[in-house]
Amino acid sequence: MDRRHTDGGSVRVLEDITSVTLHGALDGLAKRQRVIADNIANIQTPGFLAGRVEFEDALRTAVQAGDPREGAITTARSLEPTREDGNNVNLDHEVLSNIDTGLRYQTMLRATDDKFGLLRAAIRG
Template sequence: MLEDVTSSVVRVALKGLAQRQRVIADNIANIETPRFLAGRVQFEDALRTAVETGTSPREVAPEVARSLEPTRENGNNVNLDHETLSHMDTTLRYQTMLKALDSKYGMLRSVIRGGA
């Protein structure tokens, strides 16, 4: 399998975005759970640093941390508006990464076929 920096970055981004979608779903599912703290997934800064420093993007793993945002009376801090917007943003980013990967493979197919 051909593995270049671009493909590695896109794959790591897809992995991180998929993890974020799972965490968002978990947050929404627990919106009424007392003392539940919303999860947040971070990977973009680590991925950017890996690319800038020339280290392998494949070493980057998404990190899940609990939100430190203020809580409601029951100790829960899930905000449905925030989760909904985050879900839409993450979905659009995921689709963009899939299109980038598809374009990359489309170019490779074209080269293999001789540009026809």
């Protein structure tokens, strides 16, 4: 489904479903990276509960419904057990999640770059 809009005679080709989906994924992954950094920064803060970012299921549902703009990014506090000081940040989990998120972000950037490459090739003929 092509979601191009006209704006003063110009066509916004970067608002197709693929571009909007990639943008939504990049936004969700960037938010996750910020929350992971916050978790790690607060690893010694008594009573701090780790944050978790969810967006994949909402984005998938929104894409299936035809409008990836509707995919919400949610942040919630972890319900995992806490240490004696009330903090539940697990450094091993955060490091692995950060690596996974970074790899996913790189993949989405590559997909975005490939999409622009296709557009450049189409424009050049």
